[in-house]
Amino acid sequence: MLWWPLHVTWLSRALALTPGISPAEETRYKGTHFVCVEGSATLPASAVNDDFCDCEDGSDEPGTAACAGATDRWFYCPNSGGTARYIYISRVGDGICDCCDGSDEWLRPDSGCRDVCKEQGRARKVRLEQRRAEMQKGILMREAALESMRAEVEEWRKTVAELDANAAPLSKEMLELEEVQRQKRAAVIKEAEQLGREADLVGQGAEKKVSEYAKWMEGGGSGNTAEQAEQVCSGSVCIQRTAVSRKELRQIKVTSGALVDFMEFVYATGSLVVGEGKGDQQEPFNLEPGEVLLELRGGQGGLLDRVQFVTSRGRESKAYGGAGGQNFSFKASEGKMIVGVTRAVGLAGKLTGIQECLFRPLTDAEKAFDEASSILEDARRQLAAKHKETAELREKIEAAAGAHAAYRALNKCGETQIGEYSYKICPFGEATQGHVRLGKWKGWASDASHTALFEGGERCFSGIVRTLRVQFECGEGYVIESVREPSQCVYEATMTHPAACDAQVLTQGDRVLTPHEAHLEL
Incomplete structure (x- = not known):
């Protein structure tokens, strides 16, 4: 048990409160016995603040650090003349004056804490007056943003209603296009039977619902678009060679910088786009009538550094991209031509496969089937885009109805330099x-x-993943006022933001602050 010297009880007697307890909670601590908040035990009144944790929830030690492991327990600072606040229970009795009245060090008379609440309160009032005009501007900005958002929400609702109304006829059109494709497919099969060969419909069955690129994305960027595939290697670079349906390749577009970002294979009907990144659009490589792609050259390691195309007439495209990576060269199988590639997901994802088909002209029936398939796929792409737009608008409408709608309307970043860090x-x-x-x-x-909470930051050397907690305060600008690191790799910041300027912002000085909060005016 901790014996309390007479000279350390002055603050408790002066305030007529149990140390660490707010006035609203005081009745729980009156009387001859105390019941733990979670009801697990009944204790004599002398067990309260005796520096020994009797209750599992720590409620018997509101004024000591004995139950610091109870993370939801806070110490109340009365701070008469200043702003009442809560601090972490672990900071009680640590020799540091966290409360402006020094009440957190009530068990350490030698801590040197003095009551500076009135001084801080006066300084805060001066600063508050200085900031009042700025805060008023912030309030007006917030109100204007919310009013503007209300008008936007009405437009969004109208657009969603229109998109929903168009869904039924679009779905009906899809069924009609699917029937046309089915008929064209049947014509290709019949023609092949008459010619005594197998129909070349690899990957183009009536069940096809999405583009080759969509399938590639679903499969994580390295899946095959047909069942027929084999692995081939060029030096240390290995890929999958996959059989796909007949396509008439006419042009290849590349977006690149030091790496190869996007590649688009443009066909007589439709196209295939693979890749990610923000490179520059390069001069496209056009195939001449009757010319096909027979070889793919380049260099790659973990990413696709470089790519070059070689045709059946020996023509070579420019080498798109940079000079890094392991060199590779992949040629089409005998009697086939290259019409596309697959790549790993991510920025400048490496080459994982080539797509090839039979090297012969399309018959009229096959051309008609390809055209029907292309029209159907374009229609599906348009319908998917409309569904996506509808989902995004509904998400915006829901966010606009929330308590933090103003942050969406006033969505800007804050930047600052504090010491050596930006x-x-x-x-x-x-x-x-x-x-x-x-x-x-x-x-x-x-x-x-x-x-606001930010999680999943980069790991520190200790292995802890960085996190950040940001307290937004009313202000006209987007200004990061302070950043601190109360524990390793755990950051707390304060930032002004007009979205925090609700109607009661100028009267919030009397509310009790939580451990995470701090008035910027101080």
Whole structure:
């Protein structure tokens, strides 16, 4: 048990409160006995704040750090003359004056804490007056943004209604196009039977519902688009060679820089786009009538560094991309031509396969089938785009109805330089310290208003993944006021934002602050 010297009880007597307890909770701690909050035990009153944790929830030690393991327990600072607040229970009795009245060090008379709440309160009032005009502007910005968003929401609702109304006829059109494709497919099969050969419909069955690129994305970027595939290697580079339906390749477009980002294979009907990145559009490589692609050259390691195309007439395209990677050369199988590729998902994803088909002209029936398939796929792509647009609009409408709608309407990043570090915090995006990611947007905190959480940052040397908690305060600008690291790789920041300027912002000085909060005016 901890014996309390007479000289350490002055603050408790002066406030007539149990140390660490707010006035709203005080009745629980009156009387001869105390019942733990979760009801697990009944204790004598002398067990409260005796520096021994009797209750599993830590409620018997509101004024000591004995139950610091109870993470949801906080210490209440009365801070008369200043702003009442809560602090983490682990900071009680640590020799550091966290409460402006020094009440968190009530068990350490030698801590040197003095009551500076009135001084801080006066300074805060001066600063508040200085910021009042800025805060008023922030309130007006927030109100204007919400009003503008309400008008946008009405437009979004109208667009969603129109898209929903168009869904039925579009679906009917899809069925009609599928029937046309089925008939054209049957014509190809009949023609092949008359010619005594197998119909060349690899990957083009009536069941086809999505584009080759969509299948590629579904399969993680390395899946095959047909069952017939074999692995081939060129030096240390190995890929899959896959048989696909007949296509008439006419042009290849490439977007590249130091790496190869996008490649688009343009056919007589439709196209295949593979890749990701932000490279520059290069001069396309056009195939002449009757000319086909027979060889693919280039270089790659973990990414596709370079690519070059060689035709049946010996013509070579320029080498798109850079000079890195292991060299490779892949030729089409005997009697076949290359009409596409597959790649790994991600920026400049490496080459994982080539697509090839029979090297012969299309018959009239096959051309008609390809055209019907292309029209059907374009229609499906348009319908999918409309479904996506509808889903995105509904998500926006839902967000606009939430408590944090103003942040969507005023979505800007804050940037600043604090000491040797530059910081950038983007609501709904990510937060960085220089080139180090502190976290990606997780959502809003449930234990405090106008507080955002960022998680999944880069790992520290200790292996801890960085996280950031941001307290937004009312302000005209998007200014990062402070960043601190209370524990290793766990960051807390304060940032002004007009979306935090609700109607009661100028009267919030009297509310009790949580451990995560801090008034920027101080």
